[in-house]
Amino acid sequence: MLTIGKLGQAAGVKVPTIRYYEQIGLLPEPERSAGNQRLYGAKARERLAFIRHARDLGFPLDAIRDLLSLSDSPSQSCxxxxxxxxxxxxxxxxxxxxxxxxxxxxxxxxxxxxxxxxxxxxxxxxxxxxxxxxxxxxxxxxxxx
Amino acid sequence: MLTIGKLGQAAGVKVPTIRYYEQIGLLPEPERSAGNQRLYGAKARERLAFIRHARDLGFPLDAIRDLLSLSDSPSQSCxxxxxxxxxxxxxxxxxxxxxxxxxxxxxxxxxxxxxxxxxxxxxxxxxxxxxxxxxxxxxxxxxxx
DNA sequence: CTTGAAGCTATAGTGACTAGAGACATTAGG
DNA sequence: CCTAATGTCTCTAGTCACTATAGCTTCAAG
Missing domain, CATH: 1.20.5 (Single alpha-helices involved in coiled-coils or other helix-helix interfaces)
Incomplete structure (x- = not known):
């Protein structure tokens, strides 16, 4: 399990940006530690990397939202x-x-x-x-x- | 004398944008009519056209502010x-x-x-x-x- | 004289974050 | 075990250059 800082490092995204993505519903609310700190697994790391990469390619967040929901249903048409x-x-x-x-x-x-x-x-x-x-x-x- | 709407048309700038430029000090406060409406002369029209053109060339407003103050002192170095x-x-x-x-x-x-x-x-x-x-x-x- | 357009102020929203304050959690060293 | 440093928490406000809204007043045409 990764803390928010480790996740940010792993994905190349700043910590406040991760919280921002959670706030606007782009990332799901993660588990919390006993001390109320966010804990992330591999899935969140992949999702964040996806977002980061799409942002790097200039996609706006709304488009990324759509792309993410598409990637969640792999049998749909491309x-x-x-x-x-x-x-x-x-x-x-x-x-x-x-x-x-x-x-x-x-x-x-x-x-x-x-x-x-x-x-x-x-x-x-x-x-x-x-x-x-x-x-x-x-x-x-x-x-x- | 031009009303704000006419000025906007003349310079290709929307009315709220003109008021915004005034608010941030890029345009001076103009005269007012008896009924408190803004009235602009040729100078304001030129200044606004300058701003508009510089914006079209992608200059940020801060840079435009500097360029305007330069153009106000014609004997300075270029x-x-x-x-x-x-x-x-x-x-x-x-x-x-x-x-x-x-x-x-x-x-x-x-x-x-x-x-x-x-x-x-x-x-x-x-x-x-x-x-x-x-x-x-x-x-x-x-x-x- | 009436109607409709244009103008007024003030506030809030956009996109995608970034920065700051003030408090709590965790970890490393001594 | 204590302490100090770092990390994390929430919340709010700021960035850039506008744009939109609400609710009002003023003006020009018919």
């Missing part, structure tokens, strides 16, 4: 899992597209900067006037990764 | 603005690198899926075991874009 993964792939691709446009615009902005005073700074100027941009670029996309 | 933009560029590049690794891993995962049952689903299997991954991939990076 299609649903496929859909979730494909959605995630699409989201990742979109982000890459946007970020690549941003990168180009930032590079343009910086290389054009004459390193003089603010008054003729290209960085400030471009920010002041979207018309000076070469491409479309709109970052606003929510969830980190 | 170096500080350059630093901020360069930091942003580095951050964007890092994100692209990570996301590209994610993309590869997700694609691998999905194409290997035999579309059968969960029991032999590659998606679930890979998520359960990081050892099955081809590359490093760690998404955890905070702030959207």
């Amino acid at each position: 299609a649903a899992a496929d859909v979730i993964a494909t959605q995630q792939l699409v989201a990742v691709k979109e982000r890459i597209t946007r970020l690549t446009a941003l990168q180009a615009e930032l590079e343009r902005m910086i290389t054009q900067c004459a390193k003089g005073t603010i008054a003729d700074c290209r960085v400030i100027e471009v920010l002041s006037d979207h018309g000076l941009c070469a491409q479309d670029h709109q970052a606003r996309t929510g969830q980190g990764v | 170096a500080a603005a350059d630093v901020i933009a360069t930091q942003q560029l580095v951050a964007v590049k890092e994100r692209i690198t990570r996301l590209t690794a994610l993309q590869a891993e997700l694609e691998r995962m999905i194409t290997q899926c035999a579309k059968g049952t969960i029991a032999d689903c590659r998606v679930i299997e890979v998520l359960s075991d990081h050892g099955l991954c081809a590359q490093d991939h760690q998404a955890r990076t905070g702030q959207g874009v």
Whole structure:
């Protein structure tokens, strides 16, 4: 049986994060020791590793919740899992597209900067006037990764 | 003079967002009409467009705050603005690198899926075991874009 | 003059944690 | 056995950049 700290080390997840996952129902409530400390078995360790790995791949917790409940019923069709993964792939691709446009615009902005005073700074100027941009670029996309 | 709604339309920013920017001190408190409604002039419109544009390029609000105060003192050196933009560029590049690794891993995962049952689903299997991954991939990076 | 849109304030919610306070549990060393 | 250090407990609040809601007032058009 693992204490929460050992579990965290084993899975590469911080202790408060584990408690958070329990709180939102992603991990079941574990046994407790005589002194009221959480005790975890191998199953919890696997489940947490699964969550951690899916988070690393950028899946949002809601998607992970679905994937976990799928993995609990092994005889079901795989299609649903496929859909979730494909959605995630699409989201990742979109982000890459946007970020690549941003990168180009930032590079343009910086290389054009004459390193003089603010008054003729290209960085400030471009920010002041979207018309000076070469491409479309709109970052606003929510969830980190 | 523009009401908050017109200003929002002009700059492509939602009304509550404008009030939020005022609240956190990014926009100055505007004049008010007899009936206590906000009234904005051309300066506020430009400032808001600047903010909007910088947000679109993924700058965090703190960086924008700095850029704004720089643009208020046109005789200063441009170096500080350059630093901020360069930091942003580095951050964007890092994100692209990570996301590209994610993309590869997700694609691998999905194409290997035999579309059968969960029991032999590659998606679930890979998520359960990081050892099955081809590359490093760690998404955890905070702030959207 | 009435109606409906737009504006006002204040508060709470989002996602996925992270940080802090103050108290109890456990373990290693002496 | 005692003590000190570390680990764990609960609870609350903070992060970022908004977004949503509720309940009110003001304004412009017909």
